[in-house]
Amino acid sequence: MRTLDSFALREKIKRLDFLKCDVEGGELLVFKGGLQTLQRHKPVIFCEMLRKWSAPFGYHPNDIINLLGSMGYMCFTVKGKFLEPFAIMDEKTVETNFFFLHVKRHAKEIKRLKRK
Numbered sequence: 693m694r695t696l697d698s699f700a701l702r703e704k705i706k707r708l709d710f711l712k713c714d715v716e717g718g719e720l721l722v723f724k725g726g727l728q729t730l731q732r733h734k735p736v737i738f739c740e741m742l743r744k745w746s747a748p749f750g751y752h753p754n755d756i757i758n759l760l761g762s763m764g765y766m767c768f769t770v771k772g773k774f775l776e777p778f779a780i781m782d783e784k785t786v787e788t789n790f791f792f793l794h795v796k797r798h799a800k801e802i803k804r805l806k807r808k
Contacts, residue, residue: 695725695726696722696723696725696726696729696730697725697726697727697728697729698725700726700728700729705729705733707733708729708733708735709733709735709736710735710736710737710738711730711735711736711737711738712737712738712739713737713738713739713740714739714740716745717742717745717746717747717748717749718749719739719740719741719746719756720746720749720751720755720756720759721749723756723759723760724759727763730760730763731763734764734794734796734797734798736791736792736793736798736801737760737765737791737792737793738789738790738791738792739756739789739790739791739792740788740789740790741753741756741781741788741790742788743781743783743785752781753781754780754781757778757779757780757781760792763794764794764795764796765792765793765794765795766792766793766794766795766802767779767790767791767792768790768791768792768793768806769787769789769790769791770789770791771807773805774805774806774807775791775793775802775805775806775807776806776807777806778790
């Protein structure tokens with residue numbers, strides 16, 4: 693097992709546009725192990741987040757939202773053909789799949805896909 697950062701360096705990843713992360717609760721660990729790669733490439737991130745899966749790893753999905761937010765990412769859910777901003781997961785949240793787009797790198801996509 694290796695971190696996303698060590699994998700990207702070893703494989704000499706020159707471009708990363710999209711990252712799907714669904715590791716049954718270990719998502720925060722993946723992101724923490726890939727901070728340099730995420731900061732360098734700023735890919736669109738598709739992530740599954742469920743409270744029941746993150747709890748055994750000792751974190752809440754909002755920790756992912758906060759971590760990626762501190763790097764310039766916005767969290768979204770999909771509603772029909774549009775992205776809807778998503779800020780905080782609570783006990784009423786039913787969504788499980790989320791997109792994270794970097795506000796600078798993906799500004800055009802956010803403008804085009806975000807519901808007006």
